[in-house]
Amino acid sequence: xxxxSLLLEEAVNELSKFPGIxxxxxxxxVLHLLKNNPEDSDKLGQAxxxxxxxxxxxxxxxxxxxxxxxxxxxxxxxNRQTLCxxxxxxxxxxxxxxxxxxxxxxxxxxxxxxxxxIGPDKLNIESLFxxxxxxxxxxxxxxxxxxxxxxxxMFFLSKRLSDYPVRISTISRGIAxxxxxxxxxxxxxxxxxxxxxxxxx
Amino acid sequence: xxxxSLLLEEAVNELSKFPGIxxxxxxxxVLHLLKNNPEDSDKLGQAxxxxxxxxxxxxxxxxxxxxxxxxxxxxxxxNRQTLCxxxxxxxxxxxxxxxxxxxxxxxxxxxxxxxxxIGPDKLNIESLFxxxxxxxxxxxxxxxxxxxxxxxxMFFLSKRLSDYPVRISTISRGIAxxxxxxxxxxxxxxxxxxxxxxxxx
Numbered sequence: 001x002x003x004x005s006l007l008l009e010e011a012v013n014e015l016s017k018f019p020g021i022x023x024x025x026x027x028x029x030v031l032h033l034l035k036n037n038p039e040d041s042d043k044l045g046q047a048x049x050x051x052x053x054x055x056x057x058x059x060x061x062x063x064x065x066x067x068x069x070x071x072x073x074x075x076x077x078x079n080r081q082t083l084c085x086x087x088x089x090x091x092x093x094x095x096x097x098x099x100x101x102x103x104x105x106x107x108x109x110x111x112x113x114x115x116x117x118i119g120p121d122k123l124n125i126e127s128l129f130x131x132x133x134x135x136x137x138x139x140x141x142x143x144x145x146x147x148x149x150x151x152x153x154m155f156f157l158s159k160r161l162s163d164y165p166v167r168i169s170t171i172s173r174g175i176a177x178x179x180x181x182x183x184x185x186x187x188x189x190x191x192x193x194x195x196x197x198x199x200x201x
Numbered sequence: 202x203x204x205x206s207l208l209l210e211e212a213v214n215e216l217s218k219f220p221g222i223x224x225x226x227x228x229x230x231v232l233h234l235l236k237n238n239p240e241d242s243d244k245l246g247q248a249x250x251x252x253x254x255x256x257x258x259x260x261x262x263x264x265x266x267x268x269x270x271x272x273x274x275x276x277x278x279x280n281r282q283t284l285c286x287x288x289x290x291x292x293x294x295x296x297x298x299x300x301x302x303x304x305x306x307x308x309x310x311x312x313x314x315x316x317x318x319i320g321p322d323k324l325n326i327e328s329l330f331x332x333x334x335x336x337x338x339x340x341x342x343x344x345x346x347x348x349x350x351x352x353x354x355m356f357f358l359s360k361r362l363s364d365y366p367v368r369i370s371t372i373s374r375g376i377a378x379x380x381x382x383x384x385x386x387x388x389x390x391x392x393x394x395x396x397x398x399x400x401x402x
Contacts, residue, residue, distance in 0.1 A: 002294060005267045011252035014245040018230050029219050031289060033253055034265065035311070041253030044215040045246035051212035052234055052242030064235065066206045088232060093203060110236070 001027070060131070062107040062124040064089050072105060079103045084141045085128065085157065087111050087150070091143060103141075106131065111149040112156055120156055128157075132164045139167040146173055172197075202228070261332070263308040263325040265290050273306060280304045285342045286329065286358065288312050288351070292344060304342075307332065312350040313357055321357055329358075333365045340368040347374055373398075 001023050003009040008030060015026035033041045057063065058070035065071070072078065072092070082103030086092055087110060095101050108123045131137065140161055144150040154170060161168050174192035175184050184192070202224050204210040209231060216227035234242045258264065259271035266272070273279065273293070283304030287293055288311060296302050309324045332338065341362055345351040355371060362369050375393035376385050385393070 002297070004271055004273075004290070004293075005256060005265050007252040007256050007267060008265055011248045014248040017241070017245070019233055020226075020229075025221075027291065028221075030252065031291070032220055033249065034256065038253045040218070041249050044218070045248075045250035047212045047215040047246075048234065048242050048249075049246035051208040051231065052239045055206060055208050055235065064206050064209055066208060070205055072205075089205070090228060090232070092205075096203070 003027075057124075058107075060127075061105050062109060062127065063092055063105060080136055081138045082141065083128075083131070083137045083139070084143050086143050087145060095143060101141075103139075104137075108144075108153070111144060111147075111153040113149045113152075120153075123153075125157075129160065129164070132161075132166060135165070137166060139169060142168070142170045144170075204228075258325075259308075261328075262306050263310060263328065264293055264306060281337055282339045283342065284329075284332070284338045284340070285344050287344050288346060296344060302342075304340075305338075309354070312345060312348075312354040314350045314353075321354075324354075326358075326361075330361065330365070333362075333367060336366070338367060340370060343369070343371045345371075 001009075001012070003012065008027075011030050011033075012023060012026040015021060015029050016023050021029075033044075056065050056068065058065045058068070058073055060069055060073040063070045063072065079102045082101075083106055084095065084101060084103055085106045085108060086095070087108055089107065092105050092107060095105075106124070106128045108125060108128075110118055110123050112118060112120055112123070132140075140157075142154050142157060144153050158168055172195065173188065174195065175181060175188065181189060202210075202213070204213065209228075212231050212234075213224060213227040216222060216230050217224050222230075234245075257266055257269065259266045259274055260269055261274040262271060264271045264273065280303045283302075284307055285296065285302060285304055286307045286309060287296070288309055290308065293306050293308060296306075307325070307329045309326060309329075311319055311324050313319060313321055313324070333341075341358075343355050343358060345355050359369055373396065374389065375396065376382060376389065382390060
């Protein structure tokens with residue numbers, strides 16, 4: 001891309017490092033900034049810098065937080081026997097929105113992905129086992145993505161978790177509520193069939 | 202969105218001000234920043250702030266530039282009789298890439314759009330007429346988008362341009378090179394038919 005300004009080029013290059021944003025989208029973003037006041041760009045730039053330099057990760061669960069411990073870990077009303085292992089912050093938010101889980105979380109910060117060079121050592125995994133040694137936790141629910149990487153991570157975790165006296169479970173896979181069978185893919189439908197549950201009214 | 206950190210929320214809010222980026226995409230972008238070093242976020246933030254505060258617009262054509270005048274306006278090898286009016290920087294880049302235009306540009310910085318509150322007074326239009334008073338320019342090519350807003354702008358410009366001794370032209374509309382007739386929309390095909398040109402080998 002042959003840009004007429006070095007300043008513009010640098011901003012486009014930096015913005016195009018985001019996943020899913022190419023040079024053209026980055027240029028569109030920069031032109032949007034140019035149409036607005038410099039103060040708006042200052043606010044954006046400062047918000048990014050301030051966020052990245054001052055944000056903390058909860059020392060217990062690894063979730064993003066403004067404090068040493070996150071609001072969920074410090075909430076004494078939550079069930080402290082059940083621990084849900086998730087990939088990142090968005091999964092915590094999604095599960096919290098369902099209102100169906102009152103336990104604690106453990107945020108891995110990613111999933112095992114050898115192709116991207118992400119091994120278990122790059123994830124927030126050791127602190128998970130450290131949490132289990134106290135014996136307070138009786139069940140670990142693995143709520144990881146239904147992908148090859150998610151399955152690999154669950155396999156790894158379940159092997160290590162078997163050393164601890166905890167029940168290990170995973171969220172159920174199947175046909176989405178409101179979804180028709182004919183549009184479901186074969187693997188999902190197959191799993192829904194093999195993992196059929198007693199019908200309860 | 203119920204985010205666990207105010208710093209995170211501020212960064213998400215600022216990023217979601219970009220057109221086409223909602224809260225979910227902004228959160229994805231922020232999580233990407235959190236996976237990388239703080240230095241990367243500093244670079245991004247600084248690039249945005251520096252770009253917006255130090256960038257200049259060519260005082261002749263209105264194009265983005267690092268200097269008082271852009272490279273195209275100062276290039277004495279270009280044809281100074283023909284002026285091409287475009288919406289923004291991206292159009293200059295697109296036309297330059299064709300290699301079919303050797304004249305000068307005038308960048309409006311937008312098109313007339315009453316629905317968005319953008320009247321001719323908000324665009325870089327008066328300086329266009331100022332450029333024409335010298336009498337050096339003999340042709341103005343309007344290369345504006347084929348939208349209602351683009352057409353409105355062209356209508357407005359052509360009215361005002363008729364006071365000056367210049368030829369007024371517009372880029373041709375028609376079937377794209379390599380495009381088949383059956384897939385063209387009716388308006389484009391109709392325009393291509395009514396605006397037919399002599400066949401030359």
